[in-house]
Amino acid sequence: MPDDSSADEVLDPPDLTNKSVIKATVLLSELGRHRDGITVTELAQRVGMTRPTAFRLLLSLEQTGFVARNDGKYTLGWEIARLGRLADPHRSIVIRIQDTLDALAERLNETIGYAMVNGETEYDLIAEASGSRMLTVSHRWIGEQHPLHTSATGKLLLAELPAGRIEALFPEELPALTPSTISDRAELLRVLRDIRQRGYATMDNEVEEGLFAVAVGVRDEKGHLIGVLSANGPNERLKSGPLPHIVEHLRQTADTIAHHLTPGPNPP
Template sequence: MAAGQSAAEADEAQGSDATTAEESADLTNKSVIKATVLLSELGRHRQGITVTELAQAVGMTRPTAFRLLLSLEQTGFVDRVDNRYLLGWQVARLGRLADPYTGAVARIQPILDEYAAKLKETMSFAMVRSETSYDVIAEASGSRYLNATHLYVGGNYPAHASATGKLLLSELSDDAIAATLPEKLESYTARTITNRKALLQEIRQVREQGYAVIDEELEEGLFAVAYPVRNGSAGLIGVLAAQGPVQRFKSDKLPGVVDQLHKAADEVAKALS
């Protein structure tokens, strides 16, 4: 109780705070939330999806999904072609108007800063745009004098010579990778994997262990490890990476870095959900 405040006034203030919390909860529209869940899932099906398949994918009853889809179709946020639903023209129009990353960076930057301080290494986050493309949208520097820093935001890396790229490739089938990459890959250092068959072997290992690394494959002296950030449907939405001098990572430090990236990835996923 504040100085000069009576017990009755304190009780009234506490009651007011409780009422405000309850009102905030009441203001949440569950139908709107469910509609956004449907839109997010539709974004993963470029060729469309049936209402039954969509309802099963998001854990919703078919009647509820159908009712929401009908409303979204009437407002242009959903299109229907031969009983298959896909994102509508309104989504594309709003997408062109919106800055895709400002809000996301504001949410995840504190997390990157926290884990960069813990690891004392540079952290970066890449937002996935498609199966094979992404944008590095945020970075946080470690506290060491020798750091890999301020090199990545707004950039992109070659898929076969970066930890982030390898992680994206691991989401594809071997056949899809073979269709995407040539047999002979560009060399950046003496350690770059330039043979597609050898790269496929490493990608299989990435799938098994759940993270990807590069060891002086993009730049001499640079080591990086990347970890996936997934949404509630286990879809890949982004990639967290830690990078620094190879002599610091190629030691017993790597398992600890992977563990911290796992925790950071969970936090980022929650922040973006």
């Protein structure tokens, strides 16, 4: 008699992905990091492809406007810009991370925020989640950006920059929002050194009196800062709790978010 046991086996679903499309998107992502252009040889080395494969894909992308070539260097093309104007820059990201933020807010029972990094000194707070406490931080900060030297998120961005860049960006005396705001550039430089060493930033009554926040970075597979994850709440409550415990939960969640938002390994 035939053996019917195979009927109970769970077959692996077929791989329906197109490896060439995946490779093309990897090239586009890397091109986005080189606004002045990059040669095909350099690009292939950075993404781990052979030069002929990268050249063939770039040629196809150039014909459809997704890539532009000038003096032997490639950049993102006009079609990318056109589609970018049509796309909601935040909606797809929020959909992918909201459940993760909700889970962390429930675990810590505080307000959790996620800010997307747009440049060396620019970010957008695009998503929040709240715990069940009656006294909590409201959702009124979505889309807002405080002075970089005052917020935990802003300090994390600044900690990525060399001291000379900080000195070029800020005068010796900094504007203060509260009596606790860092108002001296030398003090800011010292705080940023500490942030680099410990890997997280805090905001202690510096944006608004009575408000405390702690933030960690979300990084892609190459270590680039792509976002900032923060926990926010009343000063007395957050400062009285175990801060290392909160930081550890933030770091674990930051790794989860990075996994959701960054591409996997290059296809063979």
